[in-house]
Amino acid sequence: MEVWRGLLVLLGLYLMMIGMQGRRSEARLVENFYRSSCPNVQAIVKQAVSTKLSQTPITIPGTLRLFFHDCFIEGCDASIMIHSPNGDAEKDYSDNLSLAGDGFDTVVKAKQAVEAQCPGVVSCADILALAARDVVVLAGGPAFNVELGRRDGLVSKASRVPGNLPEPFFNLKQLNTMFAKHNLSQTDVIALSGAHTLGLSHCSRFANRLYSFSNASAVDPSLDPGYAKQLMSGCPRDVDNLVHLDPQTPDTFDNAYYQNLLAGKGLLTSDEVLFSDSASKPTVIDFAKNPGNFNGAFIAAMRKLGRVGVKTGNQGEIRKDCAAFNNDHGDS
Template identity: 35%
Template sequence: MANPILSSMHIAALILSFLLFFILGMSSAQLSKNFYETSCPEALSIIKLSVHSTVQTEPRMGASLLRLHFFDCFINGCDGSILLDDTANFTGEKSADPIRGSIRGYDVIDNIKAQLENSCPDVVSCADILTVVARDSVVELGGPTWKVLLGRRDSTTASLSDANMDIPGPASNLSQLISAFSKKGFSVKEMVALAGAHTIGKARCTNFRNRIYNDTNINAPFARSMQAICPPSGGDNNLASLDSSSTSFDNVYFNNLLSQKGLMHSDQELFNGGFTDSLVKTYSSNPSTFASDFANAMAKMDNLSPLTGSNGQIRKNCRKIN
């Protein structure tokens, strides 16, 4: 019998997604694929070359840059607020529990911004840089591409409380994941596709310790191998790959879930006897379907509540307001 709570949540998520579609549509209508065509024609090539150089040097950074964009968009929209350092007037998002110690790549964005300021001062926003960098990082690691609309402006503030509330944590169960993503206008299918971003990158021991010692829906040899990396206490920053091919953007993440080898509790929740099991099976056997659905979901995420027109500003330094 279907779980009535999850079923009602599914319906609510669909309704919310339908309503937010129009809001997102109005926001993205102010964005343009060719926004910098005349004001900074070299912008996209500067970003692409920087991402290529960075990921070639350290493949893991590709996942970090994608994660940086995801977190930025999940907290009050894709506005570059995650890049702001704390000030006397506010404690920013960098200090939030889901972000502190888990997010990296700020220096990569700083470097790209400096190049763009040298080429075309006061033109390219930090929010747009994050958006393009995420797409280019996925492509660099062998994943799909998608059309990125441009013209976002940067937030002049950040919210610690929203960062702590909005980011789904590694201990989230399925209903919590559905709720977190539905609040941002994503369907269950889009949520599962976006979770596939965990096909690249690594996680800290503190984010998967409880699973490898306490969960029962876990492959025993896999749990033991992770316990060798992550002891019961200490070693919080020890790293483990999110899937067994963590520097290649593919569908191995979903194959791992079928074998109960999801690294974090929230990962394995997608294949744990719930109605997302069928989506995991589909993506595990159809890499092209996953790639297409992921690209479409990312294009939608890129347009979460962007600041446009006269809202916000174009920061000269992504770490502080002008």
């Protein structure tokens, strides 16, 4: 009997060790990851972001969009930051060429500030995630805690981008399908689209809605007529200017984006479909009427987005320079 008890104890210890190894291999992000190694990291990043914002307002939408584009390709691993002398890194793909340089510079400046106090400790991926939260708050949006512990990726290829970023002409099904690949729900799609309350769009991204919508109507009939005329004034035919995504409060993070959708003032087709499709319309109406519901859904969606494809533990590296892999082992 004593022998069997001993064997059972050993078996229990073995299973416990296997379980611990499994948990280690499936490392999770945690909010206090740098509690001991760089306790002031959040304050350092926030100060760097605030300083950058005082220099240019493009810091806000530029940094937030950079985070989205990074996480959708290779996961949230700062692969979007890599500069390739051959022009074949992730940032070099056509859909990423419009990313604002000020977004990249925000992360670079924040990384330099962090390195000065905590060298070789904090990843560029975590700095980007913190900066994305900070610009939302600085624009008047909700504050929220950011999970940390990401490591920087070792792959950045333009060839990985095609088909993996949402397009301005997408319908709801296409949006849902793409986001679902990253464990993001339809509510997450609608909430994250609310980031279009900030920033600018090139006229070429929606010109078809003004000049060549269909044989029956050159102008998309779902557009408010007055808004359509306003857009035509800012976007003459074949002129690729920039216009605000949110004509109401373009520099403030609020729920005006959803109010605009109700009023026929959704700029991109992928915006307008959120209201025109009966499956998503109730959520849009809710967010338009209840800013608290939108803020809560946006926070939840941002935290889920921040977990997409993360590298943790011994995966990846902690880059010294966000624009370059530490050694030649990186793949760009």
